[in-house]
Amino acid sequence: MTSIAQETAPLTRRKRRWEGLPYWLILPTVAYLGVFFVWPMIQGFGLALQDETGAWSFTAFRTMVDDAAFGEAMSFTFLLILVVVPIQFVLALGMALLLNARLRGGGLFLYIFLLPLAISDLAAGIAWSAIFTERGYLNTILGGVGVLEQPFIFLDPTSKTQLVIAVAAAEIWRSTTFMMVILFAGLQAIPKDYTEAAEVFGAGFFQRVRHVIFPMLKPSIQVALLLRLIFAFEVFAVVIALTGSGATVLAAEAYKWQATNENEHVAAAYSMVILGLSLAAAAVILVALRTPRERRLR
Amino acid sequence: MSEIRFQAVRKSFGKFAAVDGVDLEVRDREFVVLLGPSGCGKTTLLRCLAGLERVDDGRVFIGDRDSTDLPPRRRRIAMVFQSYAVFPHMKVYDNIAFGLRMQREKKPVIDERVRSSAGLLHIEELLDRYSSQLSGGQRQRVAVARAIATKADVLLMDEPLSNLDALLRLEMRAELKTLLQNLDATTIYVTHDQIEALSMGDRIAVMNKGRIVQLGNPLEVYDNPSDTFVGGFIGNPPMNFLEAEVSANGGASNAKLSGGSFELTGETAALAGHNLLLGIRAEAIGVETAAADGLGRAKVIVLEPLGSHNLLTVRCGADTLKVSIQPDLFPQPESDVWLRLEPSRIRWMDRDTGVAIHTGTEEFATETAVVTT
Amino acid sequence: MALPRIRVGRVFAYVAALAVAAFILAPIYLITISAFSSFDAVYEYPKNLVPTDASMESMNIFLESDGVTDSLLRSAYVAAITIVLCLALGTPAGYALARFTFRGGNPFQLALVSTRAFPLIIIAIPLAVTYLRVGIDDTVIGVALAHVAFTLPLTVLVTASVFAGISYELEEAAMTLGCNRLSAFRKIALPLALPGVAASAIFVFVTSWNEVFAAALLTLRERTLPAQMLAALDTSPLPYRLAGGFFLLAPALVVIFFIRKYLLTTWGRVAR
Numbered sequence: 001m002t003s004i005a006q007e008t009a010p011l012t013r014r015k016r017r018w019e020g021l022p023y024w025l026i027l028p029t030v031a032y033l034g035v036f037f038v039w040p041m042i043q044g045f046g047l048a049l050q051d052e053t054g055a056w057s058f059t060a061f062r063t064m065v066d067d068a069a070f071g072e073a074m075s076f077t078f079l080l081i082l083v084v085v086p087i088q089f090v091l092a093l094g095m096a097l098l099l100n101a102r103l104r105g106g107g108l109f110l111y112i113f114l115l116p117l118a119i120s121d122l123a124a125g126i127a128w129s130a131i132f133t134e135r136g137y138l139n140t141i142l143g144g145v146g147v148l149e150q151p152f153i154f155l156d157p158t159s160k161t162q163l164v165i166a167v168a169a170a171e172i173w174r175s176t177t178f179m180m181v182i183l184f185a186g187l188q189a190i191p192k193d194y195t196e197a198a199e200v201f202g203a204g205f206f207q208r209v210r211h212v213i214f215p216m217l218k219p220s221i222q223v224a225l226l227l228r229l230i231f232a233f234e235v236f237a238v239v240i241a242l243t244g245s246g247a248t249v250l251a252a253e254a255y256k257w258q259a260t261n262e263n264e265h266v267a268a269a270y271s272m273v274i275l276g277l278s279l280a281a282a283a284v285i286l287v288a289l290r291t292p293r294e295r296r297l298r
Numbered sequence: 299m300s301e302i303r304f305q306a307v308r309k310s311f312g313k314f315a316a317v318d319g320v321d322l323e324v325r326d327r328e329f330v331v332l333l334g335p336s337g338c339g340k341t342t343l344l345r346c347l348a349g350l351e352r353v354d355d356g357r358v359f360i361g362d363r364d365s366t367d368l369p370p371r372r373r374r375i376a377m378v379f380q381s382y383a384v385f386p387h388m389k390v391y392d393n394i395a396f397g398l399r400m401q402r403e404k405k406p407v408i409d410e411r412v413r414s415s416a417g418l419l420h421i422e423e424l425l426d427r428y429s430s431q432l433s434g435g436q437r438q439r440v441a442v443a444r445a446i447a448t449k450a451d452v453l454l455m456d457e458p459l460s461n462l463d464a465l466l467r468l469e470m471r472a473e474l475k476t477l478l479q480n481l482d483a484t485t486i487y488v489t490h491d492q493i494e495a496l497s498m499g500d501r502i503a504v505m506n507k508g509r510i511v512q513l514g515n516p517l518e519v520y521d522n523p524s525d526t527f528v529g530g531f532i533g534n535p536p537m538n539f540l541e542a543e544v545s546a547n548g549g550a551s552n553a554k555l556s557g558g559s560f561e562l563t564g565e566t567a568a569l570a571g572h573n574l575l576l577g578i579r580a581e582a583i584g585v586e587t588a589a590a591d592g593l594g595r596a597k598v599i600v601l602e603p604l605g606s607h608n609l610l611t612v613r614c615g616a617d618t619l620k621v622s623i624q625p626d627l628f629p630q631p632e633s634d635v636w637l638r639l640e641p642s643r644i645r646w647m648d649r650d651t652g653v654a655i656h657t658g659t660e661e662f663a664t665e666t667a668v669v670t671t
Numbered sequence: 672m673a674l675p676r677i678r679v680g681r682v683f684a685y686v687a688a689l690a691v692a693a694f695i696l697a698p699i700y701l702i703t704i705s706a707f708s709s710f711d712a713v714y715e716y717p718k719n720l721v722p723t724d725a726s727m728e729s730m731n732i733f734l735e736s737d738g739v740t741d742s743l744l745r746s747a748y749v750a751a752i753t754i755v756l757c758l759a760l761g762t763p764a765g766y767a768l769a770r771f772t773f774r775g776g777n778p779f780q781l782a783l784v785s786t787r788a789f790p791l792i793i794i795a796i797p798l799a800v801t802y803l804r805v806g807i808d809d810t811v812i813g814v815a816l817a818h819v820a821f822t823l824p825l826t827v828l829v830t831a832s833v834f835a836g837i838s839y840e841l842e843e844a845a846m847t848l849g850c851n852r853l854s855a856f857r858k859i860a861l862p863l864a865l866p867g868v869a870a871s872a873i874f875v876f877v878t879s880w881n882e883v884f885a886a887a888l889l890t891l892r893e894r895t896l897p898a899q900m901l902a903a904l905d906t907s908p909l910p911y912r913l914a915g916g917f918f919l920l921a922p923a924l925v926v927i928f929f930i931r932k933y934l935l936t937t938w939g940r941v942a943r
Contacts, residue, residue, distance in 0.1 A: 025767035036820035043797035118923030120881030126916030383844035400849025
């Protein structure tokens, strides 16, 4: 017995070193994110709450709010979310259900449906400006089928409604896939037995979606909406590419204050507004769509 | 050479003590089966031996070396995993050769050993295939061939047959036993299947809740379970346990069951002072369809014909018993039958602790005990 | 009755799928034919919906413009540096998450997931300030470092999911056959994880190639392609923009083809 007791000392030491391995493995990531993610974020708070002299103040926020562009950016950002996200959600769910239906040629549909995921908002903006521009493809088609006599000015800088619709079209085109991927992954995690059981008990397609698929998909819906909303507050290049200076959004203002006006304090204040809105949206979605643990799949 | 010794081995996962103080000695070239229900710690004990888990306390000896702190590769072991763990990115040949290559054997040696191992398992024609092109049974053969190719001193098997379908398992069981008989390795074999354990092992170590509760050869473990757990876990159907009271009555003793009582002959002194359970195997109960003098009456609940014999569930007093009878006897449900307990096969357990009580007469009693109503 | 109804449903599904596919493909098609058309065709109205005279004129205007080839190369550099750093830093962490249960493992994973609630914009602005001070403003490496900060969390989560999909018993088997921990990883886990890790590398590439905001903020002359395009939006001629748009968009067509399976399994699972 004594020999065992004596020998446990080196054993424990060795065990500690062994248990240290995962910490060594995550150390590079933790260190990097500390320096390049957490620290800049803290710096961002500092920038937003300081004036040019380095003194603590709300000057940056006051400058931001007093600027006429702030209200415009705010309202355009929200208007865009209001138009885009609901349409996108329905479309994404429909696309996910279509892929899940295992149609013949599903592989091709899958490829096509996924394409927008790798397309930047700048590219989307440029592509859709070729469509919406006065001498563009939409007027060509509408003129060709005789709906329009004269080319219509879709991207009219004085019509906010038209600008929102144009940007919304590009955004729906570009970022619906993102939601679809999350929803489709969620759909695939639902065992076929459940929908088949519902079918045996006489549920039609829409009843199955409403009573079986929807409740089980709720956690995925939650994540999809959450991430989509967060990204919606960052919308940037697509607006610039489509509207020029006709409309502005929060991220565009942040960019303008940093790059053009060279005032990093106001830019940081804008980024803090974006962060605040992202977190608020996340909180709302998390609460509104929470699924009690016992009602979850698995 | 390659005997194995566990000394007070403990291993916990968080607060759960998976292995809770195990002492076990396995002789050179012996085939020992670790048998127990899932979660009893048998696989953890095997993994401690392999070096895949570090023990919290205690020592592990392989051969004469203290291997407690050695990494798996220095323990001169080979292992067959439950999932087979056949490397999917290598051909069968390279899978079998893997261990030999790690030992830097020469090419001709590797080739010779790969082919002979493959030959022993009849998979020579599969050497060029990948794991995904094999059936479950073939993968299992590859895993065994890979383990024996290195000629390790110790062969560890973690439920190697549990992923096979019933027919294949039966076939493989016999084949594996033949194969291992011709090898020089000491083998530790983990299973939850008591038939596998009974049919293959030189000795069986029955585990429960992290401890070894009985160690013995298959017949011993089957016939003389050390406690109610072993009696209930081993054997199909499990051993019957009936509450009993034994009263000394001059020279003879009398055993009282809920369905009747009978005379006990032989030594019963050890039974005094215990709350008792009477244990008896299903095949140690005789059944008559007609009332005969001195037989205990029971009511048939269900009859299950199993081909080689019929399994009868009967109610005798407050007790429900499983009885196996000859295949041409078909007592109908609700009918009465009469039971005879074979005295030499009666085992006594303490009702409170579950531990067996040895009267010293189990093997020798020849008189017939008869339940009288 | 039941059979025809199912058939109607199927037909409807095909019509819907084709409509969605057309909606997605139309802009890609239009920008492609625009990018490969003559100068005159770009400005003509009504437009030609079927390319009859494909021409490299617009493409040449774009490619011969000042700074375009440089920015293309820079975008490639930035993406390459980002991928290398991401994998070098992230693969070990992903492996740790998949293979070990350790105190702090779950909070670490949760922290990685929650980084996605913090937009890149927030870190881009302070980084621009810091870069000026440190002297790596307007450099390829500076942009890459920002991109790594943004893509590293997802890389870790995806590689963790990849490694989790490879049974640890395989590595254990290798260890019983003579490998140590490192060689078991190198000979068994790594080769099996390679396709999944490559897929996550491709995703990092796409993210970096597409990223506009940070790239535009952190550079002035050393612009990546998206930054260059953004800066030139209101000053450049239409053919230039269309050809540039095509260059931005083209990698998507190739990349999605290679990672489409992974997007739905690994990536989709991680996103949930």
